[in-house]
Amino acid sequence: MSTISFFYTDKFQNYNLGLNHPLQPIRIKRTYDLLNELGTWESIDVHNPAPCTREDMKDIHSDEYLSFTEMLSNGQRPPSYRHYGFGTPDNPVFPGMWESSLLYSGASKNAAEAVIDGQRLAINISGGLHHAHFNGASGFCIFNDCVLAIKTLLKKFQKVAYVDIDVHHGDGVQEAFYKNPQVLTISIHETGKTLFPGTGFTEEIGAGVGRGYAVNLPLWPYTDGETWLHVWKEIGFKRLQAFSPDVVVLQMGADAHILDPLGHMNITGSYWLEAIRDVKTLELPMVALGGGGYNQTVVPLLWSMAIMELADLQLPYDGLWNKLEQEESNPLNYPTLIGNEDIQQDATKYANSYAMHMVKECQGILRQWLSGNDRILDKIEMNH
Numbered sequence: 345m346s347t348i349s350f351f352y353t354d355k356f357q358n359y360n361l362g363l364n365h366p367l368q369p370i371r372i373k374r375t376y377d378l379l380n381e382l383g384t385w386e387s388i389d390v391h392n393p394a395p396c397t398r399e400d401m402k403d404i405h406s407d408e409y410l411s412f413t414e415m416l417s418n419g420q421r422p423p424s425y426r427h428y429g430f431g432t433p434d435n436p437v438f439p440g441m442w443e444s445s446l447l448y449s450g451a452s453k454n455a456a457e458a459v460i461d462g463q464r465l466a467i468n469i470s471g472g473l474h475h476a477h478f479n480g481a482s483g484f485c486i487f488n489d490c491v492l493a494i495k496t497l498l499k500k501f502q503k504v505a506y507v508d509i510d511v512h513h514g515d516g517v518q519e520a521f522y523k524n525p526q527v528l529t530i531s532i533h534e535t536g537k538t539l540f541p542g543t544g545f546t547e548e549i550g551a552g553v554g555r556g557y558a559v560n561l562p563l564w565p566y567t568d569g570e571t572w573l574h575v576w577k578e579i580g581f582k583r584l585q586a587f588s589p590d591v592v593v594l595q596m597g598a599d600a601h602i603l604d605p606l607g608h609m610n611i612t613g614s615y616w617l618e619a620i621r622d623v624k625t626l627e628l629p630m631v632a633l634g635g636g637g638y639n640q641t642v643v644p645l646l647w648s649m650a651i652m653e654l655a656d657l658q659l660p661y662d663g664l665w666n667k668l669e670q671e672e673s674n675p676l677n678y679p680t681l682i683g684n685e686d687i688q689q690d691a692t693k694y695a696n697s698y699a700m701h702m703v704k705e706c707q708g709i710l711r712q713w714l715s716g717n718d719r720i721l722d723k724i725e726m727n728h
């Protein structure tokens with residue numbers, strides 16, 4: 345038996361928001377098929393996930409929202425003055441959305457339980473739907489499986505770190521644990537000034553006894569990979585080490601990649617993977633989740649490479665690198681860049697210098713409130 349579990353079923357395809365929606369569930373199957381071709385399942389156990397229950401969701405979403413979702417999913421049109429986020433282009437109503445949402449969430453709960461039972465790594469790439477709120481659907485997300493995984497882990501572990509490298513702010517997860525010092529949430533993302541959901545600024549650091557247990561690293565469009573990685577290492581990774589968690593939940597949103605059609609970052613795969621490698625160096629039990637990622641060629645490559653890194657697999661890795669580099673270097677993949685190279689270079693220069701300023705600001709904010717908490721302050725300074 346392996347010490348790594350991967351939760352998968354073709355039924356993940358039923359979380360289908362429509363043909364023209366950016367979130368296409370085929371990316372999950374493509375990743376599974378690619379990992380299968382590479383022979384990954386000789387080293388990782390694949391399990392069929394069990395859907396979670398309404399009972400599992402009762403502290404994570406409001407009763408009214410759960411009832412409303414179930415009724416909509418069954419084709420009913422419940423009378424309500426609220427729409428709970430549904431009926432928008434981002435969150436259209438689709439048949440069977442109740443069952444398929446319980447399924448991807450159940451897979452994240454299963455992954456957390458596998459880690460509780462002693463697995464060193466448990467993976468659910470259909471999860472990572474970090475925008476769902478207590479009282480509503482948001483940003484392609486219906487249930488917040490990240491919150492469910494963290495709450496499950498808290499039954500055994502004292503300190504849980506949530507690391508979110510998706511290009512969008514992990515707002516739903518931050519909101520759920522904003523006053524909880526047992527859960528550190530770290531999100532590095534494109535600034536809310538230019539991208540959904542419009543939150544995740546440096547001043548959002550938690551509240552009450554949870555102050556200091558939320559970290560936000562917002563970056564301007566066109567920030568390059570080197571700068572993104574510097575910000576992550578200088579603030580995100582150091583804060584993560586100082587927290588000294590018992591277990592990590594890693595949201596591996598792949599939409600920070602330069603070829604993603606929704607995000608605007610200039611980050612190639614090598615930098616994104618380096619952040620994942622950093623989290624792995626902590627050698628802690630981990631639940632790894634999917635997340636955003638809308639380039640159907642790039643996402644299966646990035647997720648497969650991330651899983652191979654996390655699982656220490658010596659499989660034909662070079663072939664994946666070559667494919668990724670071909671995509672990243674193909675000028676046909678950058679049609680809007682032609683003739684605008686200078687403008688983009690200026691934008692990157694501006695974004696990079698903003699990021700350096702932001703690192704200093706974050707250090708200042710952290711030191712200021714951490715002065716009352718010597719233990720954590722010592723660790724932060726030790727890491728400098």
Ligand SMILES: [Zn+2]
Binds near residue numbers: 510599636637
């Ligand atoms: Zn995203």
